[in-house]
Each structure stands twice: as C-alpha cells, then as structure tokens.
Amino acid sequence: MKVLKFGGTSVANAENISKVIKILENESKKHKIAVVVSALGGTTDMLIEAGELATAKDENYLEVFQQIADRHNNVVEVLIKGQKKQTVLKHVNSKLEELKQILQGIYLINEFSNKTIDKIVSFGELLSSYIISEALEQALQNSSLKDSRELILTDSTFTNAIVKTKETSTNISTFFKKNKDKVVVLPGFVSRNKNNDTTTLGRGGSDYTAALIASALKADVLEIWTDVSGMYTANPKLVKQAFPITEISYQEAMELSHFGAKVLYPPTVQPALQKNIPIHIKNTFAPADEGTFITKKSKDKKEPVKGISHIENIALLTLEGNGMIGVPGFSKRLFSALSRSNINVVLITQASSEHSICVGIYSADAKKAKQIVDEEFVYEISKKKIKPLLVEDGLAIVAVVGDNMKNHQGISGRMFRALGKNNVNVRAIAQGASERNISAVISNIDIKKALTALHNRFFEKQIKTLNLFIVGVGNVGAILLNQINKQQSYLNENLLLNVKVVGISNSKKMIFDEEGIDLNCWNEQLKKGKKQSLKSFFDTVKEFNLSNSIFVDVTANEEVAKTYKDYLKESISVIACNKIACSSKYSDYQELKDLSRKYNASFLFETNVGAGLPVINTLNNLINSGDKITSIQAVLSGSLNFIFNNFDENSSFHDIVKQAQEEGYTEPDPRIDLSGVDVARKILILTREAGYKLDLKDIKNQSFLPKESLKAKTVDDFYNTLKTEASHFSKLYNSAKNNDCQLKYVAEFNNGKASVGLKEINKEHPFYNLKGKDNIVLFFTERYIEQPLIIKGAGAGAEVTASGLFGDIITLGRN
Secondary structure, three states, X not given: OEEEEEOOHHHOOHHHHHHHHHHHHHHHOOOOEEEEEOOOOOHHHHHHHHHHHHHOOOOOHHHHHHHHHHHHHHHHHHHOOOOHHHHHHHHHHHHHHHHHHHHHHHHHHOOOOHHHHHHHHHHHHHHHHHHHHHHHHHHOOOEEEOOHHHXXXXXXXXXXXXXXXXXXXXXXXXXXXXXXXXXXXXXXXXEEOOOOOEEEOOOOHHHHHHHHHHHHHOOOEEEEEEOOOOOEOOOXXXXXXXXXXXXXXXXXHHHHHHOOOOOOOHHHHHHHXXXXXXXXXXXXXXXXXXXXXXXXXXXXXXXXXXXXXXXXXXXXXXXXXXXXXXXXXXHHHHXXXXXXXXXXXXXXXXXXXXXXXEEEEEHHHHHHHHHHHHHHOHHHHHOOOOOOOEEEEEEEEEEEEOHHXXXXXXXXXXXXXXXXXXXXOOOEEEEOOOOOEEEEEEEHHHHHHHHHHHHHHHHOOOOEEEEEEEEOOOHHHHHHHHHHHHHHHHHHHHHOEEEEEEEEEOOOEEEEOOOOOOOOOHHHHHHOOEEOOHHHHHHHHHHHOOOOEEEEEOOOOHHHHOOHHHHHHOOOEEEEOOOOOOOOOHHHHHHHHHHHHHOOOOEEOOHHHHOOOOHHHHHHHHHHOOOOEEEEEEEOOHXXXXXXXXXXXXXXXXXXXXXXXXXXXXXXXXXXXXXXXXXXHHHHHHHHHOOOOOOHHHEEEEOOOOHHHHHOOOHHHHHHHHHHOHHHHHHHHHHHHHOOOEEXXXXXXXXXXXXXXEEEEOOOOOOOOOOOOEEEEEEEEOOOOOOOEEEEEEOOOHHHHHHHHHHHHHHHHXX
C-alpha cells in the first residue's frame, strides 16, 4: 500500500492534473494507492479573500467567487470528455452555488468566524478531489472518491483542529479493508468534529491527512509529490549550484524544514515518523527524478553536512545586565512573557557569564515583544539591574544541518571561516548538544552571499568564483576580457577558479549580469547598456552583494581612483591599473592600505609599475621576509625605452614618438610619458611599498624636454614642438653616441631620495643592452648588497598590461 499526496501546484490546472493522472496510472499497476489532493493551487487564498471581502461588505467578493467558479469549470471542460462532462459540471456548479450562498450569508450578517472559515475553505479540496476522481475514472476504472471528513475525526478547534487519532485510525483501517478499488482519491486538509461540522487541519493539513492515512494503514511509503525534485542542499532560487538530496534522515529533514525548506512541514508528517514509514519527496513535473528519500536513519554517511537552510526576517532580542548574574528565574520570566503573547522563539543563545541572553523571533513580533518584555522587567529596569530589551531587526538565520556532523571535527570552523572570508558578520551562534544543527544569525542582505559561500564550502568541488566588475574596456580592458574568456576552462580545471565578469563599464555605458556577461559578445551588449555613472555602478555592485567581488580599474581616470575607498569599505577587493590612487598624497595611499586590512579586501596594483612584470610582488616578498630596500635603480617606462632604442640619426624624434603611441606603448596623451610624470609615479609607488613616506613633490624630475614642449597645451601642439625642436633631440642623441653610451630614462632611489631623468648609460651598466620596450628594475637590499636582484622584461603594451591585471586577479583568487 502506498499513500501519495499531491500539493496545490501539482493540481493547479488541467495540464498539471493530467500529469498527476498519468503518474497514478503507472503506480496503480504495481500498488494499491490512496491519493490525497490539495485544492487547485491558490484556491484556498482566494476563498479566504472572498470571505473577508464579504464580511467587509465589499461586493467584490462576487468577482473573486466568479474567478473561483470559472477556474474549476475550465478544468472540467478540459479534463472530462463525452456525456460525463455535463454531469460533472452540474455537480461542480451545485457545490459552487452552495459556496455562493454561504458567502452571501457572510455578507448579510457581517460574520466570518473560524467555523465559517473552515466551511468556506473546505470547498477547495472538496471540489478538486471530485474533479480529479472523475477525470481519473476515465483512465482507470477501479478508482473511487472518499470524503476525508467521514474518516478523520477532530475536536472543535476550527482552522487548526486536533485529531482524535484512535477513532480516526480505526475509521481509516475499516474503510480500506472493505474498499477493493485500486486507487482511492481523498481531499486533504478537511475533517469533521463529533457534531459533523467541517473542520480543517491547519497549515500543512493535506500532508497531515496523508500521514494519518499512511500511519493507520502501515503503508510501505508516503510519497509527497510537489513542484521540486526533493529537498535541496540549499534554496535553489538563491544558490544555483544546489541539488536534490538523495537520502536523508527524519531528524535532518525536520531540521531543514524548520529552517525554511518548504517541501515538508514536520508536525504534519509526525504520524508517519512514529510508525517509521519512509517518506519520498517526488516531482510531479519530473517523475523520473530520484527525489529525496526520508527514513529513520540515512545510509549516506559520506558527507557530514546534508543541507543548508535559512529563515528570513528575524529579530534578535537581547536581555542583559549585571543584575542577571547568578540570579535564577530571568530566563523563565522571559520565555513565559513571550509565550503568553504567542510569540514563537526560533533561536536561543546565552553567554556562560549569564550576563545576557539572546533569542531570535520573527520580525513581525518584534514590536510586541519589546513592549511585553519591558513590562515584565519594569522593576529591574527601573533599578538599573538590567537594560531595556535590545531589539535588532533585519536579520536572518542560516543553519548547517547533518546527523554526522558530530563525528567530524572542524565543521563549525569551516562554516565560520567560509562566512568570514566573504565578510558575512555573525551576530549570534547556536548549536544543540546533538550537534545536528549549527545556526548563525546574520544580516538579511547577506543571505544569498552566505548560502552561496557555505554551499561552495560543503558541497562543491572547491572551485572559487570571482565576480569581476570592470571599469575601462578600451585597448587593455578589451584584451583582458578576451584573455579571461580564453582561459576559463584552464582556470576551472587547473586552478579551481571560476572567473565571472558581472559588470562592465566604459565612459558612456554600463551593463550587469549576475549570472555572468557573455564575453563572446560583451561589446554589442555594452552598446545597448544604460548610461554610465560611477555612483550607480558602485551602487549596483553593492546591491548585488556577491561573494568574492572584485572591482577592476583599467582607466587612467582620477574620479574612478577616488571610488576605491568606497569599494574597500564594502569589503570589495580592488585591482588597479590606474596609477593615480597609489601616487596621490601619501595619506590617501595609506588610507587605502589601511581600509584593505580593516575590511579584509585586497588592494592589488602590480601593473602600476611594470605592466606584466612582477615588480611589486617581488618587492613585497622581500619586505615580508624581513629584508630592507636600500637602493633602487630602474628603467620603468617601456614607452620611453622603445622611443630611445629606436631614435637615431636616420629617424626623427617626432616620428618615433608617433609610432610608439600608435603601437600602444604610450598613454593616449604621450606628454604623460615624455614629461617623466609617469616614471615619477612608478618610482614613488615602489618607494612607498618599500616602506618610505614620500610624495610626488619629493621626486626630482629632470626633464629632457625643451621648454616649448613642456608649455604645449594640446597633444597636437606638443607634436608640433617635437618637429620644431628636432635639433634639441638630435643633440641628446649625438652626445650619447659620442660617449659610446645609450640614452635611458632612469628612475633612482637612494638614501631616502628619489629622482627621474634621462641618462647616458655606458656599456658596463645592466641598462645598456635593454632592448625594445623592456623594463628593468635593480633592487639593492640588506641581503642583495653587491649584486642586486634584477627583474627584466616587457614593460609596455596592451597585451602585457592586461596579463598583469589578469595575474592580480588570479593571485587574489588563490589567496
């Protein structure tokens, strides 16, 4: 014998009911079946709405009634065939007329008592069960309908009746012993008292009906058919990677259900649990799916955690004060006061010092709780023995559940480490002695991030997802997106990283996609994006509140650089190609470093100095290992090195600079490179990272440009001066050639002082043979005294700069 229960979504319309009938046809070939059905999805709410409108003298109740009538008649029209259709319609409309008369009575006498409510809402299940049984008879001859009110006897607590289990069990057993039909359809939720008044079984009433029948018949299994394929490891609407749990124990299922898993309502299935009847959660719309099997003891002992669940809209009440310490009775009075006002306590935690006790309740009860608790302890509050009740709202509870957690060390550590790494603040913690459930109170806004982080930690191959928000998709930014797109599979398989670009912005437009922007067509999408605004871009990143969020600045814009601290304060990491932030006032630079530490958000800017070269990373490793930088010599401008390596007597300085710009080696405004400002910023950043407090004004800049070039107001004017001052540049070249030297633009730091300028480099120096656009950095330290540590390689170009940014992203992902 099997008992099957189909919920409201499973019988919401004719199409869904047809699926139910198909399932029953297949199951009846193997088993005798009792089928419990709910009202058509949403009907119960509509019935209550009609009653409330009627009692409020609002004639719109007739409109709601008509919607109910039309819906049921439409289902009959589709499902019932031939001459039988008129018979079924006649019966349905007879019941609907009875419902209408009751509603008219409510309208006239202005009364909608609990007894009347039960009478009204019973029509939902009575109509659906009749229609389904008639439709089933067309496919299966040996089926019948039984009114559950003739079997389930209750007291007269209307809307939430208490079942008289002994009499009910006898009624069910007697009926099914006599009944020979293969399938019996029964309405869920409805029952009667000894006076034959209709009663209902409250929340989860149809589950309760099915459990009572399963218990009385000692059924082989109780199947609960719904619109999902079982109980999930987490809410699949919030955690896309969540999957159905194959097997779970009664206790685990009840823990998960208590904390928001809506598939099962524990009190209603208690009769089945008491008889150790397995419960199988199945999907009406995917009957082939395995679903979740709930038994006394789960056989699956591989993983200690079975699921992660949550409850939203929680308020935390804190009662504290020195007067509580060592004084018995405070807890009793607190819980008694809450109980008298029917306020349900969801979570309890108390410090061992007895100085405070915290309880979690639903936010809807918070105002009432504050009033009644302060009244209960008015004397103690007046004497300052305790403080008035502290209420914190806007919270949620996340719970990690599993029978085998107690046999595994470090579960709580893994849980709170995952939350901490994603900057989810925990307000309170509770764990029972059974160690089956570890609960944490967090902010409502962090629910999705917390669930995703926990699910990733306990259920997924440890692939870390990085959510990138990129501002600046010109030459370098576009190449970066292409590199990310090409490397996705490699990063996933080899580094366990999933790099997802969630936001993209240029100077005009911006786009977002929480699931990840398609990098094969991002440019077309961006053209259709909404108007760009740095504030709205930040607001969207903050609103998404994704774990491992990273803001990537691929601009040279000062306004963008000013937003870094906003991101860091929200625990959003920053990766900057833009040099402005790290070369601005020292106090601003230090503030960003401090914010990075305070809010546990990385601030990486490797490309500020050597494009793709690991200059800053190497410097940091030296400092972190206890070494000290004493001197730095460097060629830090790939563009200037390219220019002076290609400038000779056969070429003009103007043409070489133009070529460098066209090939992407200079900034859009080449004056930034040639003025030495860019190199000054780079050496400034290195000295700061080495631990020295310098500002840009402290860097001595020995410009090689003539006065006319320095005075140029536009880029075009600047290029004209390169032509008119050609003799000046020729003189620089000839001087170096005559001295058998190479021209290099050098940055130096020594004895706390830094300078940049053009120098003639002889053959013995490491800089002499520096080719193309390469950079070179010499670090002299307390360990590297005679022979410096040398870093050398390409220091300009969009490809290497993009790869440097990509390197920072990977570094952050692996931390």
